[in-house]
Amino acid sequence: MKAILYVVFLFAFSVVNAQSETENVKKTIDSFFDSFHAQDSVGMKSFVSQKVIIQSVGENQQGAVGIHKTSLSDFLKAIASIPKEVSFKEELLDYQISIDGNMANVWTPYNFYFKGRFSHCGVNSFQLVKINGKWQIIYIIDTRRKEGCE
Template sequence: MKKLILLIVFSLSLGIQAQDTDSEAVKTTIINFFEAFHKQDTTALKIMAKGNIKLQSITVNKEGKSVLTESEYSQFLKSIASIPKENTFEEKLLDFNIQVDGNMSNAWTPYEFWYNGNFSHCGVNSFQLIKEDEEWKIIYLVDTRRREGCLK
């Protein structure tokens, strides 16, 4: 009986360690995504995604209604590349909440966005990722954008 209990505890600890390792790998993928984003490295950004992923943003219009906008990843890459080099932008990630189930992960990352040294907006990113060949790839990204209720 003692051996069975030890075997169960050992198996559970291995599963937790594997999930911790995957969580760290997902976090690293997202950190690398934003490093490439800030450098306007569209080649690296393309490699981190699985294909032409869909991007969505949720905002609130002047009438207080929720608005969902969609864009293709290829368009996002073109817009990043077209930002003039003299302009600065930074998306500061404030936290990570990562969930992993096998080869699927979700990462929730609250953020602040700064443009040319000025606060622009805040919100949350929700990344969906797939693990292929021991590498995490982004398959979907939705974010919220607002100016009110920010931590800054």
């Protein structure tokens, strides 16, 4: 009987712990976007690794698919340089979170609005690693399109 209770306790603890880690990962993404929308480059920087990789998948004018890489400093400068009177919002539509130990993947479909008007949609894929008890984004890649959006 004690063995059964012990197994039930361990299972319940692991489920609660997994839910807690899922919430911590989601909170990291949400906090990153809170800083993004506030154009707070210091805040955004606090949620990413110093060696973060930022990429976008897209088509050029000839229709060829390519990958565009942006440095963290260029990304932060681009967000900070948007005039304060210009509104923009990336609306995350869902979170698909997978965690294995100290590594997590988050898949977030989104709609992007610029000056209150729909601009484009796509999906973000984030890779995170838990270092010293804190989830950090180490890789961001996204897609961008104007058609096929929900």
